[in-house]
Amino acid sequence: MPTFVYMTRCDGCGHCVDICPSDIMHIDKTLRRAYNIEPNMCWECYSCVKACPMNAIDVRGYADFAPLGHSVRVNRDEEKGTIAWRIKFRNGKKDMDLLAPITTKPWGTGYPNLSEAAAPSKEVRDSELLFNEPKYVRMDEGGLHTLESNGLQIKEGVYY
Amino acid sequence: MGYKTIIEDGIDVLVAGAGLGGTGAAFEARYWGKDKKIVIAEKANIDRSGAVAQGLYAINCYMGTRFGENNPEDHVRYARIDLMGMVREDLAFDMARHVDSAVHQFEEWGLPIMRNTKTGAYLREGRWQIMIHGESYKPIVAEAAKRSADKVFNRVCLTHLLMDEAKENRVAGAVGFNVRTGNYHVFKSKTVVCGAGGASNIFKPRSVGEGAGRVWYAPWSSGSAYGLMIEAGAKMTQMENRIVLARFKDGYGPVGAYFLHLKTYTQNAYGEEYESKWFPELQERVGIEYLDPEASHTTHRPIPTCLRNHAIISEVNAGRGPIHMVTMEAFQDPHLEEIGWHNFLGMTVGQAVLWAATDVDPKHENPELTTSEPYVMGSHATGCGAWCSGPEDVSPEEYFWGYNRMTTIEGLFGAGDAVGGTPHAFSSGSFTEGRLAAKAACKYIDDGKAEGIRVTDAQINRRKEQIYKPLETYKVYSNEVVAGSVNPNFHNPRQGLDRLQKLMDEYCGGFGVSYMTNDKLLNIGLKKMSILGEDLEKIAASDIHELLRAWELKHRFLTSEAVFHHTLFRKETRWPGYYYRGDAMKLDDENWHVLTVSRRDPQTGEYTMEKAPLYHLVGDIEDKDLARLKAQGHH
Numbered sequence: 001m002p003t004f005v006y007m008t009r010c011d012g013c014g015h016c017v018d019i020c021p022s023d024i025m026h027i028d029k030t031l032r033r034a035y036n037i038e039p040n041m042c043w044e045c046y047s048c049v050k051a052c053p054m055n056a057i058d059v060r061g062y063a064d065f066a067p068l069g070h071s072v073r074v075n076r077d078e079e080k081g082t083i084a085w086r087i088k089f090r091n092g093k094k095d096m097d098l099l100a101p102i103t104t105k106p107w108g109t110g111y112p113n114l115s116e117a118a119a120p121s122k123e124v125r126d127s128e129l130l131f132n133e134p135k136y137v138r139m140d141e142g143g144l145h146t147l148e149s150n151g152l153q154i155k156e157g158v159y160y
Numbered sequence: 161m162g163y164k165t166i167i168e169d170g171i172d173v174l175v176a177g178a179g180l181g182g183t184g185a186a187f188e189a190r191y192w193g194k195d196k197k198i199v200i201a202e203k204a205n206i207d208r209s210g211a212v213a214q215g216l217y218a219i220n221c222y223m224g225t226r227f228g229e230n231n232p233e234d235h236v237r238y239a240r241i242d243l244m245g246m247v248r249e250d251l252a253f254d255m256a257r258h259v260d261s262a263v264h265q266f267e268e269w270g271l272p273i274m275r276n277t278k279t280g281a282y283l284r285e286g287r288w289q290i291m292i293h294g295e296s297y298k299p300i301v302a303e304a305a306k307r308s309a310d311k312v313f314n315r316v317c318l319t320h321l322l323m324d325e326a327k328e329n330r331v332a333g334a335v336g337f338n339v340r341t342g343n344y345h346v347f348k349s350k351t352v353v354c355g356a357g358g359a360s361n362i363f364k365p366r367s368v369g370e371g372a373g374r375v376w377y378a379p380w381s382s383g384s385a386y387g388l389m390i391e392a393g394a395k396m397t398q399m400e401n402r403i404v405l406a407r408f409k410d411g412y413g414p415v416g417a418y419f420l421h422l423k424t425y426t427q428n429a430y431g432e433e434y435e436s437k438w439f440p441e442l443q444e445r446v447g448i449e450y451l452d453p454e455a456s457h458t459t460h461r462p463i464p465t466c467l468r469n470h471a472i473i474s475e476v477n478a479g480r481g482p483i484h485m486v487t488m489e490a491f492q493d494p495h496l497e498e499i500g501w502h503n504f505l506g507m508t509v510g511q512a513v514l515w516a517a518t519d520v521d522p523k524h525e526n527p528e529l530t531t532s533e534p535y536v537m538g539s540h541a542t543g544c545g546a547w548c549s550g551p552e553d554v555s556p557e558e559y560f561w562g563y564n565r566m567t568t569i570e571g572l573f574g575a576g577d578a579v580g581g582t583p584h585a586f587s588s589g590s591f592t593e594g595r596l597a598a599k600a601a602c603k604y605i606d607d608g609k610a611e612g613i614r615v616t617d618a619q620i621n622r623r624k625e626q627i628y629k630p631l632e633t634y635k636v637y638s639n640e641v642v643a644g645s646v647n648p649n650f651h652n653p654r655q656g657l658d659r660l661q662k663l664m665d666e667y668c669g670g671f672g673v674s675y676m677t678n679d680k681l682l683n684i685g686l687k688k689m690s691i692l693g694e695d696l697e698k699i700a701a702s703d704i705h706e707l708l709r710a711w712e713l714k715h716r717f718l719t720s721e722a723v724f725h726h727t728l729f730r731k732e733t734r735w736p737g738y739y740y741r742g743d744a745m746k747l748d749d750e751n752w753h754v755l756t757v758s759r760r761d762p763q764t765g766e767y768t769m770e771k772a773p774l775y776h777l778v779g780d781i782e783d784k785d786l787a788r789l790k791a792q793g794h795h
Contacts (some may be wrong), residue, residue, distance in 0.1 A: 002373070002510075022373070022380045023202040023214045023339055024313075037705065040372040041379050044212035044510035059182060060555035061517040062371030062510075065410045076295070083295050085505050087512055091519045100279060102296035103270040107560055109303055114190040125603065128254075128551055130595050131191040136261035138226045141714045145225075145232050145257040147554055151779050152233055 001050065001061050002042045005034050009056035016048035016057060050076040050083075078107050163342045165624065168311070171349035172196035172610075173672065175309070175599050176318050176334055177203065177384060179210020179589045180298075181539075181576025182355030183305035184262065184594025185601075186579075189353075190308035192602035200312045201336065201347060203708075204380060206302045208355060211378050212587050215295040216298075217506035218416060219273075220586035222263050222290045223256055227281035233778040235288065239584040240776075242464050242541055244450050244734050245753060246398060248560050248581030249777040250550035255585055259592045261289075266588070268644075269300050288584070291331065294511040295506050315339050318384065319627050319711045321352060321572065326614035330570035331392070333615065335623045342704045344624050350610035351601040355594055358537025358544065358577035359383030359719045361657065364401075364665035364672060365533045367410070374510055376405050376412040383536060385545070385578040387715025390722055393570040393762040395547035397580035397755050397772065399719075400726035402534040403542035404469050404675060404738050409528035413511025415485065417503045422490040426472075428480040428528060438471040442736065446747040457752035458770040465541040469737030471529055476531075477674060483529045487522035497523055506587045528629045533671045534738065536719055537579040539590050542738070544723075545580030547757050547772070550595075556775050556781035563604050565597040568759075571610055573597035613650060630701035630710040637700065650700035653709035656692075660713065663688050664720055668727060668738035678743040682728040689721055695766075718760075722767075726756050 003025070005016075010033040016025040017034060024038040025048050034057070036042060049057045061070065069090040076083045085098040114131065127144075133143045147153065173189045175182045178200050189198045192664040202209055223230045226460060235256040240247045267273050267365040272293040274283035282290040306312055318336035333349040358376040367374040390396060407415060417426040436453060436724075440591045443451045448465070456463050471482050491497040504512040514520075518525050538545035546567040550559045576590030582661040585593060604610060630653075645652060651659070664670055667685025669677040677685075696717055701707040719772045733741045754771040761768070 002370070012682075019205050019208050021209050021378065023204065023705060024706075033638045039370050041709075043214070043379050044210070044374070044513060045378075046509045047208040047213060057512060058643050059509075061513045062367065062374050063411075064368050066514055066517035068517075070429035070513065072513045072516055074505075074509075083505075085512075087501070089516050089519050089521070094516075094518070094521055096501065098498065098501055098505060099335055100293045100295065100506070101272045102293065103300065104267075104272050105470040107270075110301060114187070114308055115194055117191060119194060120192065125192070125606075127555055129600060130258055130261060131188055132265065133258070133261050136264050137258065138260070139264060140226070142225075145253075147253075147777065150231060150233055152446075 002039055002044045002062055003036045003057055004060060006056045006058065006159060009054045010034050011054055012055065015051040015053060019047045019051045021045065021047060046074055049074055076102065162336070163344055163628070165344045166717070167346040167348065168531060169348045170197055170200045171333065171347055172351065172596045173198045173598060174333055174347050174349035174352045175200045176352055176354045177210070177574060178206045178302070178305060179355060179357060180212055180301065180580065180590040181594040182353065183301045184591035185355055185575055185598040186305035186309045186776040188595035189598035189602060190772060192599045193347070193605070195603070197310045199347060199349070200305065200309045201318050201334065201345070202312065202314050203317045203339070206305065207299045210298065211381060212298045212660045213378060214509060215506045215509040215521055215586055216297050217294055217414070217503045218285050218289045218291050218586065218590045219263055220289045220416070221259055221584060221589040222282065222288065223260050224281060225260055226348045227279070229281070230287065235584070236778050238288065238462065241450070241461055243401070243543060243583050244446070244466070244747070246401065246581070246734065246755060246774065247543065247583065247674060248550065248559065248755070249583045249775060251548065251579065253554055253777060253783030254551045254564070254596065255582060255592050258596065259588050262588050262592045262595065265575055269304060270570035271297060271300050273678040282666065285417050289420065291417070291421065293506065297587070302524050303472065313345065314702070316345050317708050317711060318356070318388065320623050321388050322348065322619065323392060324613050325616055325619065327570070328610045329393070331572040332525060334618065335627070337627055337707065339704055339708045339725060342570065344627065346620055347424055348615055350605050350613055353387055353573045353575055353594065353597045353601055354388060354578045355575045356384035356578060358385060358389060358535065358539070359716055360535055362536060362660060362664055362672040362716045363668070363719045364661035365532040366530070366671060374410070374412065376407060377535045377537060382712035382715050383719035384712070384715045386536070386719040386722060389546050389578065390760050391571070391693065391762065392569055393759060394572065395757050395759045396708045396722055397545065397547045397757050398543045398726070399536065399722040399758065400730050401542050401544055401735060402536050402723060402738055403540060404534050405532040406469055406529055407532055408471055408511055409482065409530040411508065411514040412512030412532060413504050413508045415529070418485060418487065418500065421497050423501060424485050424487050424490050426483050426485055429482055429484070430476050433479065434475040435468065435471040442467060442470055443744060445736065450747070456577060463724055466735040466737035469646070471574060472529065472531055473737060483524040485529050486526050487524055488524065491523035492499060500791055501680050531671065534669065534675070536723055538582060539585040541583055543581045543583040545578050545582070546574045554777065557738070558773055559775070565593060566600060571604060573601050620725045626712070628707070630699050630707055633698055634702050634786045636701035638702070647700070650698045651695060651698055653706055653713050656696060656699050656713050657716070659692060660717060663692065668720070668724055675738065676740045676742050677727065678741055679728060682724060686724050687727070689724060693717065722758055722760070725767045725769060730756050735755070
């Protein structure tokens with residue numbers, strides 16, 4: 001496929017259409033359900049699978065090298081800040097549950113409001129510093145590295 | 161055609177493409193340009209776009225100066241030896257001295273970074289790589305960019321840069337179309353930060369048919385960074401430096417954490433260590449300064465990525481393939497086994513799908529490795545991209561024209577894959593380059609350099625006609641035949657892509673010819689490219705989605721053409737394992753210890769090539785280590 005949509009689960013909400021980086025999840029005009037219009041431009045990135053509120057989208061490995069009968073399912077939960085995977089092997093001998101964090105704080109928090117940050121002085125503008133630097137380079141009061149501070153000098157260019 | 165024209169005027173900083181480079185630019189631009197109008201135009205949805213769309217399990221560029229681990233110059237030495245000497249050291253140093261601050265911010269925004277419980281430092285996968293739970297890396301970073309931008313235009317594919325008509329060689333924005341509504345979008349802007357992507361799918365992939373999308377680098381990375389800049393006449397550098405990846409076979413799952421953290425290793429089909437036996441002969445060809453396995457072992461000087469590829473390619477060609485990754489030992493440890501799987505799930509789910517489908521359990525079976533088709537990009541272990549200005553306090557004269565990361569087009573800046581000569585930036589380095597470019601763009605405006613930008617309706621209308629031409633071509637000719645995909649008057653985008661990939665593979669050193677080419681093949685290839693270029697004028701799109709593919713193909717074509725010219729120009733094999741010039745197999749430092757620079761004339765399409773000096777900004781401590789080793793009798 002590689003992604004495909006279960007007909008009875010999809011309600012045509014379009015979350016997958018909204019998120020697909022390859023622009024290949026579309027809504028079928030007759031059936032009003034999503035489908036993959038261009039499987040050979042699908043990266044199996046699972047963005048649509050993770051975004052589907054109906055769990056209607058799945059992936060079947062690429063036909064040129066992947067046999068049938070396996071599954072890799074996912075449940076991404078922003079509220080809990082976790083992602084859960086279940087991998088089932090084709091031969092049924094391996095069935096794994098894996099869980100990982102996706103964030104360390106509630107979504108949308110922890111960002112600086114740059115438009116309210118103090119305006120940078122001319123001196124800082126003319127320096128090589130970026131926002132929050134030099135502190136954020138080393139998380140202490142140490143300065144930004146320069147060739148001079150690091151005891152370096154330009155060696156000659158080579159030009160044939 | 162019935163599509164609306166939507167003009168966004170008065171933009172100060174237009175961010176073209178919002179992967180890690182573009183998001184960095186949008187975020188930082190707000191700080192230096194509080195009252196400036198910052199607009200993002202992104203082909204997909206910024207929450208999941210670019211190479212990091214499905215996540216990353218490692219941040220591959222982190223100095224760790226706060227933990228006393230590395231200094232920026234150490235990273236320059238590393239990148240330099242990995243790229244066989246060819247690095248813009250000013251840009252590499254500049255990126256490296258800022259990159260930690262980007263990573264520390266990611267952590268503040270919620271990105272889970274693993275820590276070494278004993279030292280408190282970030283858990284390292286290797287000297288430069290730290291491990292993260294990065295499934296949501298892109299959405300977390302995108303949020304920062306969205307909060308900074310005035311407007312985000314998702315699903316707008318930029319096709320061309322607009323040029324200022326008041327001043328020659330100055331950018332004035334960009335144009336494109338919405339891939340859903342079909343509307344024509346015009347962005348008039350004082351500066352542009354090009355954060356678009358490098359090129360997958362320009363060489364024939366090993367995967368076929370339905371699997372053609374299973375490439376190592378994202379299939380939506382269509383070389384737009386290069387297509388946009390080359391078309392506008394920007395100078396490009398190191399476009400011959402395409403990359404070939406050693407990865408798990410078929411799935412292209414990453415090997416970094418396996419080698420570095422899980423301590424797995426490779427062997428040939430007969431269980432033998434094979435790598436070292438190819439090195440003596442290769443050492444003759446490239447010289448001991450680039451390949452010294454003993455020094456690599458005793459110092460942190462790596463064996464260049466391309467040379468390790470060479471060993472795999474040679475061993476397989478000698479009939480002792482496939483190469484296997486020995487996972488069976490490491491995977492007996494349940495913790496390491498879990499990390500091995502998470503590594504895929506966090507960034508290459510397709511590899512997990514493949515192993516589940518083929519019953520390959522790495523705990524009980526050593527999986528196969530392979531070398532990929534080549535890719536053209538500027539932020540992994542390769543440095544294709546635009547010839548950019550460096551920072552004031554570091555760059556020598558030839559590398560400096562006033563504004564950091566500005567290309568040779570005034571007001572046009574680069575980040576990520578767009579910047580040439582800066583390999584090993586990866587995700588964090590690309591984000592950092594975006595920040596640097598945005599600051600410089602704001603300074604460029606504040607210095608009054610972007611005054612009086614003029615874009616006439618004539619330019620806007622000419623581009624509109626050009627952009628929608630594939631739809632017109634389809635309308636005019638599709639009814640000449642009954643139905644189907646075969647038409648004597650046009651190719652559809654897929655057919656054009658297949659033709660480009662075959663041509664690149666056979667004449668420009670793809671996997672099908674074991675990455676080998678020569679001057680004869682390149683010249684024949686260029687002739688065929690020129691005819692393909694004519695046919696691309698007749699490419700047809702039956703709908704807006706195909707129009708997207710048509711423009712992606714045109715960007716891929718421009719990228720490929722540059723790769724051809726650069727490969728022909730550099731008459732040596734600088735990177736054995738990435739590609740070979742059969743007519744110049746030896747590395748030739750006497751004539752080619754230089755950077756290559758090209759420019760395509762926007763009016764005529766003619767290429768001019770030149771050599772640019774290569775400055776070494778940092779001393780080579782490895783030389784001292786080598787001297788010490790020799791004194792101790794190791795050589």
